[in-house]
Every structure is written in structure tokens, then in C-alpha cells.
Amino acid sequence: MRLILLGAPGAGKGTQAQFICEQFKIPQISTGDMLRTAIKDGTELGLKVKEIMNSGGLVSDDIIIDLVKERISQPDCENGFLFDGFPRTIPQADAMKEGGVKLDHVVEIAVPDEEIVSRLAGRRVHQASGRVYHVDHNPPKEPGKDDVTGETLIQREDDQESTVRNRLSVYHDQTAPLVEYYQQWAAQDPQSAPQYHRIEGVGSVTDITRQVKEALS
Numbered sequence: 001m002r003l004i005l006l007g008a009p010g011a012g013k014g015t016q017a018q019f020i021c022e023q024f025k026i027p028q029i030s031t032g033d034m035l036r037t038a039i040k041d042g043t044e045l046g047l048k049v050k051e052i053m054n055s056g057g058l059v060s061d062d063i064i065i066d067l068v069k070e071r072i073s074q075p076d077c078e079n080g081f082l083f084d085g086f087p088r089t090i091p092q093a094d095a096m097k098e099g100g101v102k103l104d105h106v107v108e109i110a111v112p113d114e115e116i117v118s119r120l121a122g123r124r125v126h127q128a129s130g131r132v133y134h135v136d137h138n139p140p141k142e143p144g145k146d147d148v149t150g151e152t153l154i155q156r157e158d159d160q161e162s163t164v165r166n167r168l169s170v171y172h173d174q175t176a177p178l179v180e181y182y183q184q185w186a187a188q189d190p191q192s193a194p195q196y197h198r199i200e201g202v203g204s205v206t207d208i209t210r211q212v213k214e215a216l217s
């Protein structure tokens, strides 16, 4: 199982990824999480990308493509993987296609912009694992604490409203064209293209999970 979760920032990709990866026993490859770890660890990569991430812009395609190629060559990706937040531009998608990385499914989670702004204001994250919560819609058992480790949850720097609006505009300009990219590919060459599924992402987390699982079954 090799799949892409496509959707705007805050559409619920990370939330659904947790359930899908558990079900199919595949690793979640979140380029955002990988970059945030690099920033936290103060690596050369982290220093390079910090400013652009905090402003809500996109990191350069070359950096991202190298990062992903290296990651999918690891042994835990032999039976598949889930891309969360990648590809995000046409050149990133082309790099997978031209590199012969066969994909089974693309799942688009579609959510209106205004819903996203309110979701991201209430998001809380466990930084070490990437587990995601929402203060109202998906609260941890104990407020402010991760369910598994009990460690303190944080708010991401790029979840401030002005940055979220910038991320949404970047999404519409650079990532939304991938919807047409994968739909056209599926229409023109269904044998080699991944199957395309669109899920309406407004509703309870469990209801969205059920729809995603149905699409993949």
C-alpha cells in the first residue's frame, strides 16, 4: 500500500494518517514532521528551512525531493508508506513519477478555508511523535497532555491566523493543481496512475476515517 494524502493545511491529513498507518502497518512519511525535527535538532537542514516554514512558505523542491527519496529507500518502506504533505508541487509529483515510484491511491481530504482557520487555532501537537489533537474536536484525555506519554502538548508556530492564511494561499497556488494532475493521469492512464478518491473532510474524525477506509478497501 503506497498512498498520498492530499489536502489543505489543517484538512486532517495527519489525523487520518495515524489510523491508516496503523491499519496497513505502514510508516507515515510527513515531510512537515521531518523538517520540524530538523529544526528542533538544530541541524544544517533545520537552520536552512526554519524561516520559510515559520512564514508558511514552501521549502525548495530539491531539498524535499532528496529528503523523500532517502526516506523511502529505508527498509521499513518495503511494504508501503503513506505520504502526508508530499508531494506539494507539480515538480515534486513529477519526481516520483519519473523516478518510477508506483503509487496505489491518492486520497484528497477537502475542507473549506474558514473551517481550517478555526481548526488550526485549536490544534495541539505532541512534538516527539507528531500525534495531533484539537482542544474541542479531538481532545486529549487530560488537557494539554499526550495520551500515550503524558508529555506536554505544544502549539505549532505556523498555526497563528495570519500564517495559516498565507499557508492556505500557498496551497491554492501550488498544491491544489495536483488535484487535476492526478485526476487527469487516472483518466488518461488508469493502469499506471494511482486511484483518485475525494473525501469531504467536514464531519466527525471517526466518520472521515470510515470514509477513507471505505475508499481504500
Ligand code: AP5
Pocket: 007, 008, 009, 010, 011, 012, 013, 014, 015, 016, 031, 032, 033, 035, 052, 053, 054, 056, 057, 058, 059, 060, 064, 084, 085, 086, 087, 088, 089, 092, 119, 120, 122, 123, 124, 132, 133, 134, 135, 137, 138, 158, 167, 201, 202, 203, 204, 205, 208
Ligand atoms: P505540514 O506539516 O505538512 O503542514 P500542513 O500540510 O500545512 O498540514 P498540517 O499538518 O497543518 O495539517 P493536517 O492536514 O495534517 O491536519 P491535522 O490532522 O493536523 O507542513 C508544514 C510546513 O512544512 C509547510 O508550510 C512547508 O513550509 C513545509 N513543508 C512540508 N512539506 C513540504 C513539501 N512537500 N514541500 C515544501 N515544503 C514543505 O488536523 C488539523 C487540526 O484539525 C487538528 O487539531 C485536528 O485534531 C483537527 N481535526 C482533524 N480532523 C478534524 C475533523 N474531521 N473535524 C474537526 N477537527 C478535525
